[in-house]
Amino acid sequence: MLALQGDFEAHRRMLQGLGAEASEVRAPHQLEGLDGLVIPGGESTTISKGMARDGLDEAIVGFHASGRPILGSCAGMIVCDREHLGLGDYLCRRNAFGRQLASFEQDLQVEGLGPDPLRAVFIRAPWVERHGPGVEVLAEVERHPVAVRDGNLLAVAFHSELTDDSRLHALFMALASTPASSASRPGVRGEGADGLATLGEES
Amino acid sequence: MAERATFRVKTGLAEMLKGGVIMDVVDADQARIAEDAGACAVMALERVPADIRRDGGVARMSNPAMIKGIQEAVTIPVMAKARIGHFAEAQVLQSLEVDYIDESEVLTPADEANHIDKLSFEVPFVCGATNLGEALRRIGEGAAMIRSKGEAGTGNIVEAVRHMREITDGIRELAGMRREQLAGAAKDHRAPLDVVQEVAEQGRLPVPLFCAGGIATPADAALMMQLGAEGNFVGSGIFKSEDPERRARAIVEATTHFQDPGRVAQASMALGEAMPGLEIEALAAEGGLLQGRGA
Numbered sequence: 001m002l003a004l005q006g007d008f009e010a011h012r013r014m015l016q017g018l019g020a021e022a023s024e025v026r027a028p029h030q031l032e033g034l035d036g037l038v039i040p041g042g043e044s045t046t047i048s049k050g051m052a053r054d055g056l057d058e059a060i061v062g063f064h065a066s067g068r069p070i071l072g073s074c075a076g077m078i079v080c081d082r083e084h085l086g087l088g089d090y091l092c093r094r095n096a097f098g099r100q101l102a103s104f105e106q107d108l109q110v111e112g113l114g115p116d117p118l119r120a121v122f123i124r125a126p127w128v129e130r131h132g133p134g135v136e137v138l139a140e141v142e143r144h145p146v147a148v149r150d151g152n153l154l155a156v157a158f159h160s161e162l163t164d165d166s167r168l169h170a171l172f173m174a175l176a177s178t179p180a181s182s183a184s185r186p187g188v189r190g191e192g193a194d195g196l197a198t199l200g201e202e203s
Numbered sequence: 204m205a206e207r208a209t210f211r212v213k214t215g216l217a218e219m220l221k222g223g224v225i226m227d228v229v230d231a232d233q234a235r236i237a238e239d240a241g242a243c244a245v246m247a248l249e250r251v252p253a254d255i256r257r258d259g260g261v262a263r264m265s266n267p268a269m270i271k272g273i274q275e276a277v278t279i280p281v282m283a284k285a286r287i288g289h290f291a292e293a294q295v296l297q298s299l300e301v302d303y304i305d306e307s308e309v310l311t312p313a314d315e316a317n318h319i320d321k322l323s324f325e326v327p328f329v330c331g332a333t334n335l336g337e338a339l340r341r342i343g344e345g346a347a348m349i350r351s352k353g354e355a356g357t358g359n360i361v362e363a364v365r366h367m368r369e370i371t372d373g374i375r376e377l378a379g380m381r382r383e384q385l386a387g388a389a390k391d392h393r394a395p396l397d398v399v400q401e402v403a404e405q406g407r408l409p410v411p412l413f414c415a416g417g418i419a420t421p422a423d424a425a426l427m428m429q430l431g432a433e434g435n436f437v438g439s440g441i442f443k444s445e446d447p448e449r450r451a452r453a454i455v456e457a458t459t460h461f462q463d464p465g466r467v468a469q470a471s472m473a474l475g476e477a478m479p480g481l482e483i484e485a486l487a488a489e490g491g492l493l494q495g496r497g498a
Contacts, residue, residue: 004459005222005243026460041219043243043279050241050459074219094278100302101325103212104205123215124280124302162215 001025002060004050006042006075010161014169028059036069036176039076041123041159044094047075048084061085069152069175071168077155078126088150089132096127096144096157108158110147111138113167120146120158127157213327213347216280216302217411220244220348220434224424224455225413227251227438230269231276237441240451244280244302246436247273252309252356253439253478256491262310264292270299282329287497288314297326303348304328306341308496309355309438318497321345331415333366333494335373336392339402342410343395349408351432352494353416356439358480360417362494363427367414371431378406416494419444419477421457421470428461445475 001008001015003024015022015038025031037060039047051057064070064087072080072087078094080087097103103124107117120139127144131137139147139156146157152175160168206212223243228234234245249265250258264285274281280302285292287306292313296304306319308331321328322345331352332338338349351370353363377388380403389399401409414427415436424435435458437451444450453470460466486492 003222007218007221009221010218026463042221043219043223045238045279046223046241046243046455049239050455053241053456099300100216100280100327101297101300102207103215104207105209105212106205121211121215123212123219159215159218162211162218 001038001040002047002051002056002076004042004054004056005046006040007159007161008038008040010159011038011040011073011169014161014166015173018166018170018173020173025056026054028055031059031063034063034068036071036172037063038172039070039072039079040161041074041076044075044078044084048079051079051085057085061087064153067152069154069172071172072153072155073159073161074123074125074157077128077157080153080155088135088148088153088155090128090135090145090148090150090155091130092126092157093129094126095124096129097122097125100124106141108139108141108146110168111136112149112171118160118165118167119163120156120160121162122146122158125157208325210347214410216327217329217348217413220280220413221411222459223434224451224458225282225434225436226441226451227436228273228442231272233442233447234273234277234281236448237451238277238279240448241455242279242451243434244282245273245277246282246284246305246438247301248284248309251439251442252493253358253443254356255309256356256481256493262286264289264295264310267295267299270296270301274299274301284310285319286310287312288317288319290319293319293324293326293328297324301326306330306346306497308352308493312496318344321347329413331494331497332370333362333498334369335377335402336394337498338370338408338412339392339394339398342408343398346410348411348413350413350415350436351427353414353418354483354486355416355493356481357417357483357486358419358440358443358478359483360419360423360426361483363414363417364430366416366494367427367430367432370408370412374402374407377403418454419480421453421467421474424454424457425461425464425467428458434458439478443478445477450474450477 108120226237282303327347329348330341351366414432
């Protein structure tokens, strides 16, 4: 977990509950040996400035280029977009739903997580304003994409780590245990790991 | 169906502020400086605590026009303070769509017996506490975030340290108790039994716990994080110092890298003078302590 600022502890609980080892990343060398990276919710300006200050921006771009998966949640979704780290071919609108008074939670159907909806918590959340053709939209609210996948990047506008439902993190871990070449290449999804098999098949 | 203002949505924003620094600002320029320095939120108020202390008189909610100016200047969350028990000020702040309301002892209390019924509001509240019982009473009233009170405007960390230790020691004590002891503990803490039971089961507060009151240096910020704070409020410590921009950045850096003394040392260099500090005993002798308000 990127641990510069935000709710990385909640992500740790999710990952550890699924049997993963989770460690905190505050410096580039701490990325070594990891199978995947969670960029948590928090304040996107605080996290962006921290990444630049600590040389983590370039290190994370390199980590992503090596084919290892990244899960970005809320602020994490924003900092992966084209205007920030450029890991995903999409642009976010920040605070798209409004200030805290407009924050909400709701059941959300997310492609790849099976038939049961996920309880999604939106806190001053962004949505995806525009995206390229290679980006798969996994869920929408008011017809705005709020969960997308671009190769080995999984980006969501909401927080499921604040609930007891760990299916999104299980999907991310399935990406992390899939060989990099097939996870990042479109067209070969659905091979191997369990979580991936359903991606793109539901409509 | 979308549900707003649930407990999870209210505490959710405080979850997102963890590991960050919330800075007191009195105008749009200061708010921009705070945001550029990496603050995760700002607290809009007319005078920082050090000035409230110096000026005396009644300290009230800030002018709504000033709060609006700050909301327009930055994209990070904007908090504002209401007087203890002054629910009409809180209604005004909610109508301005501030992101969090601080029911704060730094302002002059409006009600000597009652706090605001925070459950009746949609906007979340943060409240100060000097010990676990106070924290649990505020949570029972609907606070979605707790901060230490410390002694605001003094640049002296000693009270925040005491409050944080009181709270975290109290939590550990509850977590070690048998279930039948909890009713007695609730009575001793003068706190609702259901909140006491929840804390005993989880071994932590059901809401995020931050430090406030007295942080003046990067090392102060690192100290409080090591003592169990999940983030820091800094009031007078930034804009009453010689070089607010650098000090703000340094306190943000020390809050993130609190476990790395080398980074805290690096952040502490070439900052200019910290704010002047005040002795707590001398203040207490003059009856000038704020932390006893609204216990």
